[in-house]
Amino acid sequence: MIVLKWLFLTISPCDAAEPWQLGFQDAATPIMQGIIDLHHDIFFFLILILVFVLWILVRALWHFHYKENAIPQRIVHGTTIEILWTIFPSLILMFIAIPSFALLYSMDEVVVDPAITIKAIGHQWYWTYEYSDYNSSDEQSLTFDSYMIPEEDLELGQLRLLEVDNRVVVPAKTHLRIIVTSADVLHSWAVPSLGVKCDAVPGRLNQISILVQREGVYYGQCSEICGTNHAFMPIVVEAVSRKDYGSWVSNQLIPQTGEA
Amino acid sequence: MEDEIELKTAPADFRFPTTNQTRHCFTRYIEFHRCTTAKGEDSSDCERFAKYYRALCPGEWVDKWNEQRETGTFPGPL
Numbered sequence: 001m002i003v004l005k006w007l008f009l010t011i012s013p014c015d016a017a018e019p020w021q022l023g024f025q026d027a028a029t030p031i032m033q034g035i036i037d038l039h040h041d042i043f044f045f046l047i048l049i050l051v052f053v054l055w056i057l058v059r060a061l062w063h064f065h066y067k068e069n070a071i072p073q074r075i076v077h078g079t080t081i082e083i084l085w086t087i088f089p090s091l092i093l094m095f096i097a098i099p100s101f102a103l104l105y106s107m108d109e110v111v112v113d114p115a116i117t118i119k120a121i122g123h124q125w126y127w128t129y130e131y132s133d134y135n136s137s138d139e140q141s142l143t144f145d146s147y148m149i150p151e152e153d154l155e156l157g158q159l160r161l162l163e164v165d166n167r168v169v170v171p172a173k174t175h176l177r178i179i180v181t182s183a184d185v186l187h188s189w190a191v192p193s194l195g196v197k198c199d200a201v202p203g204r205l206n207q208i209s210i211l212v213q214r215e216g217v218y219y220g221q222c223s224e225i226c227g228t229n230h231a232f233m234p235i236v237v238e239a240v241s242r243k244d245y246g247s248w249v250s251n252q253l254i255p256q257t258g259e260a
Numbered sequence: 261m262e263d264e265i266e267l268k269t270a271p272a273d274f275r276f277p278t279t280n281q282t283r284h285c286f287t288r289y290i291e292f293h294r295c296t297t298a299k300g301e302d303s304s305d306c307e308r309f310a311k312y313y314r315a316l317c318p319g320e321w322v323d324k325w326n327e328q329r330e331t332g333t334f335p336g337p338l
Contacts (some may be wrong), residue, residue, distance in 0.1 A: 073273060098304065110277055116269040117315040131316045133269045138326065181318060205316065207280040246265040257279045 015193040016159055016219035028212050028239070032195030036101045043101050045092055083219045090137045111209045115178035118168065120189030122180075122200035122222070125229035129168050134253055144250050161231065162219045167238040172215045173243035180206045185227065191220030191237055199224055212239040270312040281316060286312035289325060293338050324335065 028054040060085045063069055087231040119130040123145075124160035131142040149163040171177055182200035194214075198208045212218075220235040240248070276284040292309035299305055315324070328334040 102261050110272050110274075112272045114269055114272070115270040119318055121318055121320075130319060132319070133263070133311070134269075135314045138314065138319075143319065154320070166333070174267065178320075179316060183318075183320065196333075204283055205318075206279050207281045208279070242267075249265045 013214075013216060015107055017161055025226075027195065028193045028214055028216060028218060029195050029210055030212075030213065031107055032193060035195050036120070037103065038099050038103050040089075049092070052236060055075045073124050081116060111175045113176070114175045114209065116170070116174065117177045117179060118170070119179045119181070120168070120200070120235075121190045122182040122189070122233075123185075123224070124184050124227050124234045125222075127235060128183075129166075129234060131249065131252075134249065137190060142249065144252075147234070148234050159219065162221070162234045162236070164234055167217070167236040169238050169240060169245060169248050170212060171210050171242045172239040174211070174242065176210045176212070179206045180208065186224045187226045187233070188223035188225040189220070191218050191235055193218040194220075194237065196220075197223055212237070215239050215241065270315040285317040285321070287311060288316060289322070290336050290338060292330070331337065 003009045013028075014021075015025055015028065017025070024032075024036055024039070027036055047089060064072065076192045084098045084142070117133060119132065121128040121130065123160070126148075129144055129146060130140055132140060135141050144165045144166045146168070148161065149158065149165060151160055154160060154163065178189070178196075178198070180198045182202045184201075184202060187200040188197060189200055194212060196208055196210060196212055198205070198206050216239055217238045220228055220237075222233045222235070224230075226233075270288070273284055273287075275287070288309055292306055292313055295306035295309055296303065325334060329338070
């Protein structure tokens with residue numbers, strides 16, 4: 001019974017899609033936290049405006065009933081009110097723009113010294129990850145493919161359409177540079193918890209900077225239509241401590257043929 | 261005992277401040293090969309550039325460019 005109580009009262013972060021989910025997944029990067037905060041700021045004004053507009057609408061419909069007011073007014077102009085209902089929305093938009101631009105420009109800040117570069121290469125229909133910082137020649141020393149685990153091979157507790165055989169292991173609390181590209185058609189590398197969505201364009205290298213603030217496993221899915229199995233090439237990022245990352249890399253590098 | 265894995269990679273280059281890093285990868289590759297042409301194949305000064313282009317460029321691209329260099333069809337100022 002104590003175990004049951006503990007199970008139900010444990011807080012577990014939402015880093016994957018939940019059935020009937022309404023809100024965002026929990027943030028694991030400063031970018032995502034910024035997006036969630038901006039959403040809360042805008043939502044406040046949104047509710048004010050919604051309530052006001054609905055009130056005016058309902059009131060107008062109510063008072064326009066032939067029994068309530070048989071002779072309607074025929075006002076055509078009203079300079080003061082027209083000025084007011086232009087100025088007030090502009091002010092509201094300014095209040096929304098300030099946190100919005102702050103977030104937008106801070107997302108563009110260049111991280112001068114990322115610790116690691118990871119390449120995410122989209123294929124039909126899987127991702128390849130290259131960790132080339134440890135290459136001693138042009139041979140890739142750490143590269144692997146990441147395929148979705150099909151439904152019939154899932155174990156109890158695993159997530160349908162989200163689990164992969166090889167996860168992207170990254171160190172937490174470290175600046176990462178992810179370079180996203182494609183080997184065939186357009187794909188998109190998206191992980192909602194990390195606040196990341198970046199198109200994979202063949203012939204182009206798109207760079208994103210991430211700082212994962214807590215250890216955990218984060219799920220995402222390909223976000224650009226790429227053929228019949230577009231829905232079946234998910235992304236799983238596993239953030240571990242720096243020490244565990246070091247051990248993982250060392251273990252992957254031992255077979256020098258290059259395959260994980 | 262294994263050595264601690266060093267967490268170092270190609271630094272941000274202010275010549276390429278935007279999201280599109282295609283030119284950055286290409287430029288580093290060319291810089292490495294111009295360095296080896298100028299300083300010799302096994303110069304350790306050029307190793308820096310090698311690390312940079314290997315970190316940024318997908319393996320397939322590097323293989324393709326190496327082939328093009330061998331056949332003399334590389335489209336860049338080597």
